Amino acid sequence: MEVSELDKYGICDGISEIILTSGIKNPNAAPIGLIRKDNKVFIRLYKGSTTYENVKQDEIFAANVTCNPLLFVKSTFSNLENENFKYYHLNSTKIPLLKNSASSVIFRCGEIKHTEQAMTAEIIPMNAMANDYRPRAINRGLTAVIEAAVHATRYELTRNSDFLDLIDRCLETTYKCGGQREKDAAEILLNEIDEIKKRVAGGKDTE
Amino acid sequence: MEVSELDKYGICDGISEIILTSGIKNPNAAPIGLIRKDNKVFIRLYKGSTTYENVKQDEIFAANVTCNPLLFVKSTFSNLENENFKYYHLNSTKIPLLKNSASSVIFRCGEIKHTEQAMTAEIIPMNAMANDYRPRAINRGLTAVIEAAVHATRYELTRNSDFLDLIDRCLETTYKCGGQREKDAAEILLNEIDEIKKRVAGGKDTE
DSSP states (O other), X not given: OOGGGGGGGTOOSXXXXXXEXXXXXXXXXXXXXXXXXXXXXXXXXXXXXXXXXXXXXXXXXXXXXXXXHHHHHHHHHSOOOGGGEEXXXXXXXEEEEETTOSEEEEXXXXXXXXXXXXXXXXXXXXXXXXXXXXXXXXXXXXXXXXHHHHHHHHHHHHOOTHHHXXXXXXXXXXXXXXOHHHHHHHHHHHHHHHHHHHHHHTTOOOO | OOGGGGGGGTOOSEEEEEEEEEOSSSOEEEEEEEEEETTEXXXXXXXXXXXXXXXXXXXXXXXXXXXXXXXXXXXXXXOOOGGGEEEEEETTEEEEEETTXXXXXXXXXXXXXXXXXXXXXXXXXXXXXXXXXXXXXXOHHHHHHHHHHHHHHHHHHHOOTHHHHHHXXXXXXXXXXXXXXXXXXXXXXXXXXXXXXXXXXXTOOOO
C-alpha cells in the first residue's frame, strides 16, 4: 500500500501517537510517536525496551490508532493483558494487534540505522484495517494525560524533577477537561509515578 | 435523543472542543468547549460575542465535531466563509451546520443563567448526524494549536503577556508534532497575534 493511503487509517502527516504492538513470540504493546514526513514514515526505538528487541528481531509490527487513554497509560508502564490482543496472520506467523483500536496498520522495516542508544527505521506500510470507530471531539484532557505519561517515562530515565512539574501541569488539564476515562488514566499514572519516586528515593535502578 | 447517545457522535464525558454554529439570521461559527457531566450538557458563552447574541436570540444551535485545526483557528478570530456552512431545516427555520464536520448535533437551550459577563445554559440534544469520518491518531500538535488559539483570545482580552509565553510553548509542540495543516493553522494564529499586539501597542480597543 502507498504511504498516502495511511490518511484513511488515521496516520497523517506529523507525529501520530499510536500503540505499537510487536513480538511474534512475545506479544507486547507500547505507546510510540510515529513520524510521517515527506511521504515516508519512521520510528525511533530506544534500547532496553521490549519493543526495541521485538522490532529488531521480527522487523514487522502493527501501529494501532486509538484514543483510549487507559491503553496508553497502562502500556507505558507494563504490558497489556492478553485479552487486549488479537492477531494478524501472515504466512505462518501471527503479528499481534490491539483488539479495540480504531484502525491497525501492519508495517515492515525498511532501512534501519543504529546509534548508541536507539534504532531509527524507515517503515513501510503493508496492510491496514479500519475497525468500528466513532467520531470523537478533541479533548484537551486526553492529550494531556498521554503527554504526562511521556514525561513520566523521562522522569524515570533522568530523575529530573522538572518532569514532575510538567506532569502536574498536564494532569491539571486532564482533571479539568477529561472525562472519567481520562481521570482514571491519570490515577493509574499517579500511582506509577509514586512507585518511580520510591525507587528514586531508594536509589534502586529501574529494570 | 438521550444525552448518553452523544457518545456515538463524539461528544463524550468532559470538555469537548467543538465548533458551534449558530444564527438563523446571521450564520456564525466559533470554537467552544462544551461540558458534558453527570448526564447533562452545558455551555458558557461570554457577552460581546456573536455566538452569545445568536444563542440568546434563537436558543438553538449546532455543535460540530471536527479535528481540522484551520477551522478552529479561523473561526476563533473571524467568521468562516459561507462555503463552510450547510443548513439543517427545522420547521420554517434553517440552523447553520459546519459542512465538513465528522458529526453535528442540534441542541436547544434548557435552563439559562445570566451573570454579569456570561450566560450558562444547560443544553438539550435534539438530533444528530454522523458524516463521513475517518479514524485519526492523537496528534499533540493539533491539540496544542487549538490551545494556543484559546490563549490568544485571553491575551486579547487581558493583554497579559504571560499568555504569549503559553502560546509560544504550545506552538513549539505544533511545529514539532503537527502535520502541514497544523503548521498552517499556527501561521494564521501568529499573524492574528501580531495584529492583536499592534492594537495593544496602539492602545486601541478590540471591537
